[in-house]
Amino acid sequence: MKGGALKYSGMLAGLLLVALFAGRGWAHGSGHHHESAEGQEHMQQMQQLKEQIPEEYRVMNRTPVVPDTKSINHGAQLYGRFCAVCHGSDGDGDGQAAATMESAPANFHDLEHSATYGPGEKYWIIGNGSGATGMPGFANELSPQYRWDLVNYIHRLQQGQ
Secondary structure, eight states, X not given: OHHHHHHHHHHHHHHHHHHHHHHTOOSXXXXXXXXXXXXXXXXXXXXXXXXHSOHHHHTOOSOSSOOOHHHHHHHHHHHHHHTHHHHOTTSSSOOTXXXXXXXXXXXXXXXXXXXXXXXXXXXXXXXXXXXXXXXXXXXXXXXHHHHHHHHHHHHHHXXXX
């Protein structure tokens, strides 16, 4: 009987661990693998968005604006004003509005997720938004220079600096 109780308690502990990790989301705001159904659906949405981005933005593998201190500092200011409410002040995808959103905002420290889009694609998304994820477009509020400053800052966030 003692061995049966031990086996039963071990199974319960295993189930608790499974429930704990399943509840963490594994979606793109969490910074973990994209193995849950929600995470897989989100990655499919990201791929669909990628396919909507015009080719001239998909092939841009660097920004045309030098990522110098001035650009990055300006991008940080813009990020605080336009992005942090959803993406979080540190880019972790945990901003004040994140909990109310159907699709978790990008966690810029999740390098697997961030590698989905290159610099030109990020620029395009900032300007045009994403209907699938609920992100608005900022082309009317942010000039091309300002959007590139944001891309430079986001890249700096991804580098952990």
